[in-house]
Amino acid sequence: MIKSKSVNSLRHILQACLLSAALFAAAGCAGSSSGRAGSSSGRSCGAVEDCGASSSFMSADGVEVSDWQMGVSRLYPVPSTPPPAAPAGYAPVYLSHYGRHGSRYVAEPGVYATVHAVLSSARERGVLTPLGETVCRSFEDAYPVFSRREGELTQKGACQHRGIAARMVRNFPGLFDGRVRVEANSTNLERTMLSMLNFTQQLVALRPDLHLHADASRIGMGAINQHSSENPAVTAEDVRWKSQDAPWRPAFREYFRSLVDWRPVCSRLFTDLSFVEGIADPFDFLRSFYIVTLDLPSCPESDADFFRAFTSGELDLLGRMDNYAFYVEKGRYTGGNLRGCYLSESVLGDILDRTSEDLASGVGLRLRFGHDGCIMALLAMLKLDGWDAVLDDPAEAWTVWDVSKIPMASNIQIVLYAPKGRVPCCGTASGKEAAGAAEDELLFMMLLNEEPLTLPLDAVAPHFYRWSDFLAYCGPILDEARTALGQ
Numbered sequence: 001m002i003k004s005k006s007v008n009s010l011r012h013i014l015q016a017c018l019l020s021a022a023l024f025a026a027a028g029c030a031g032s033s034s035g036r037a038g039s040s041s042g043r044s045c046g047a048v049e050d051c052g053a054s055s056s057f058m059s060a061d062g063v064e065v066s067d068w069q070m071g072v073s074r075l076y077p078v079p080s081t082p083p084p085a086a087p088a089g090y091a092p093v094y095l096s097h098y099g100r101h102g103s104r105y106v107a108e109p110g111v112y113a114t115v116h117a118v119l120s121s122a123r124e125r126g127v128l129t130p131l132g133e134t135v136c137r138s139f140e141d142a143y144p145v146f147s148r149r150e151g152e153l154t155q156k157g158a159c160q161h162r163g164i165a166a167r168m169v170r171n172f173p174g175l176f177d178g179r180v181r182v183e184a185n186s187t188n189l190e191r192t193m194l195s196m197l198n199f200t201q202q203l204v205a206l207r208p209d210l211h212l213h214a215d216a217s218r219i220g221m222g223a224i225n226q227h228s229s230e231n232p233a234v235t236a237e238d239v240r241w242k243s244q245d246a247p248w249r250p251a252f253r254e255y256f257r258s259l260v261d262w263r264p265v266c267s268r269l270f271t272d273l274s275f276v277e278g279i280a281d282p283f284d285f286l287r288s289f290y291i292v293t294l295d296l297p298s299c300p301e302s303d304a305d306f307f308r309a310f311t312s313g314e315l316d317l318l319g320r321m322d323n324y325a326f327y328v329e330k331g332r333y334t335g336g337n338l339r340g341c342y343l344s345e346s347v348l349g350d351i352l353d354r355t356s357e358d359l360a361s362g363v364g365l366r367l368r369f370g371h372d373g374c375i376m377a378l379l380a381m382l383k384l385d386g387w388d389a390v391l392d393d394p395a396e397a398w399t400v401w402d403v404s405k406i407p408m409a410s411n412i413q414i415v416l417y418a419p420k421g422r423v424p425c426c427g428t429a430s431g432k433e434a435a436g437a438a439e440d441e442l443l444f445m446m447l448l449n450e451e452p453l454t455l456p457l458d459a460v461a462p463h464f465y466r467w468s469d470f471l472a473y474c475g476p477i478l479d480e481a482r483t484a485l486g487q
Contacts, residue, residue: 058308060268063312071319072322073294075297098378102409103409115292161199168203176210180210181210188221200212238343260318293307338484348477405449414444417443
């Protein structure tokens with residue numbers, strides 16, 4: 001966690017950058033037809049650069065690494081087509097968004113240091129294979145940067161959010177006409193705040209007239225990160241459940257050691273396996289090296305590819321681990337108390353309450369920036385897209401969950417539509433409001449990573465549903481969760 005003083009300083013920088021972005025856009029940036037890559041602090045206009053999502057990697061046995069094998073480290077998949085058009089006679093009037101931070105450096109403390117200690121020692125002792133030499137050289141060249149940027153947003157992560165923002169403007173231009181009010185909030189970590197900064201700067205660059213307010217305060221954290229201690233419903237046991245000291249962790253570690261053999265991977269890197277056993281726990285090294293391998297594509301400092309140390313079968317087995325852990329923490333696991341799932345009532349409740357308030361007050365766009373597990377838990381509580389699976393054995397989670405559906409910069413967009421001419425409290429530049437549309441006249445579409453989701457509701461048109469039906473669907477879910485949480 002960032003110390004509160006650092007968080008406050010970054011919040012001031014964030015606000016200053018948003019102001020400078022508005023001035024920069026007003027000076028003519030929004031009219032540019034091209035843009036160039038910038039740093040993760042964000043400065044872009046016009047077209048958004050390629051963020052490298054199309055890169056492919058090969059395993060040791062010559063098989064292309066799949067999206068599933070990349071898991072939550074998967075680079076954001078840019079959609080090839082825009083979302084479906086609204087039914088005749090309807091126009092978008094409001095968008096509620098929740099986005100994961102973009103690509104980041106490895107967030108878990110000690111992972112880079114573990115890999116560095118083993119590889120540098122192996123080089124000193126002359127026990128690296130030719131592949132190990134290549135891996136060591138590539139990693140050690142970038143290690144001075146990696147070791148000082150744990151958990152921070154990378155340039156690719158900044159690029160991903162600029163791209164999503166630009167496509168949002170392109171997909172829903174009517175939402176951004178005039179001086180539209182935009183509210184943006186993020187958790188108080190650097191990677192989420194900088195994701196919000198890049199996203200909102202891109203919006204302002206393309207639509208200089210936006211009236212934007214952004215914040216990253218602990219006050220609103222419980223409605224963005226439902227598992228944060230800032231959520232009043234979170235208990236000490238909830239915090240422990242997602243920690244390394246969680247009661248389910250021993251079984252998880254035992255499963256990992258029974259599932260994966262560290263020797264084949266290490267034999268591709270080292271000529272002497274006894275060296276590995278003598279310097280570290282081989283399973284700890286394997287896990288750390290695997291995490292680094294998955295996250296390298298997110299890092300612009302290195303074009304190294306460590307996937308050649310793993311066969312496709314080994315990547316399949318290792319990929320089961322994240323599905324196991326995320327399912328136990330955030331899913332409907334019968335061996336737990338489901339609180340990781342039910343705590344999402346704070347996020348869902350905020351989405352529904354804010355939608356009603358925003359439509360009444362003239363806010364046209366609400367942005368939230370948080371984390372992968374928050375999105376998984378929300379989808380699990382809503383029982384959407386296969387995330388509602390109920391299992392007794394978390395070792396089977398990989399058969400029903402696919403955490404690669406929540407890649408870097410993953411996002412949910414809920415877009416509301418009203419009959420044309422009956423836009424509810426649209427907040428135009430003149431301050432006038434169009435005739436209000438009744439709640440049961442509103443339609444909506446839900447997008448996951450900018451692709452439409454099929455919901456368990458009666459569709460008015462493909463992927464379009466009545467907002468009133470969604471509210472009725474969510475009511476019992478919220479009641480169930482709040483009862484389970486003792487509220």
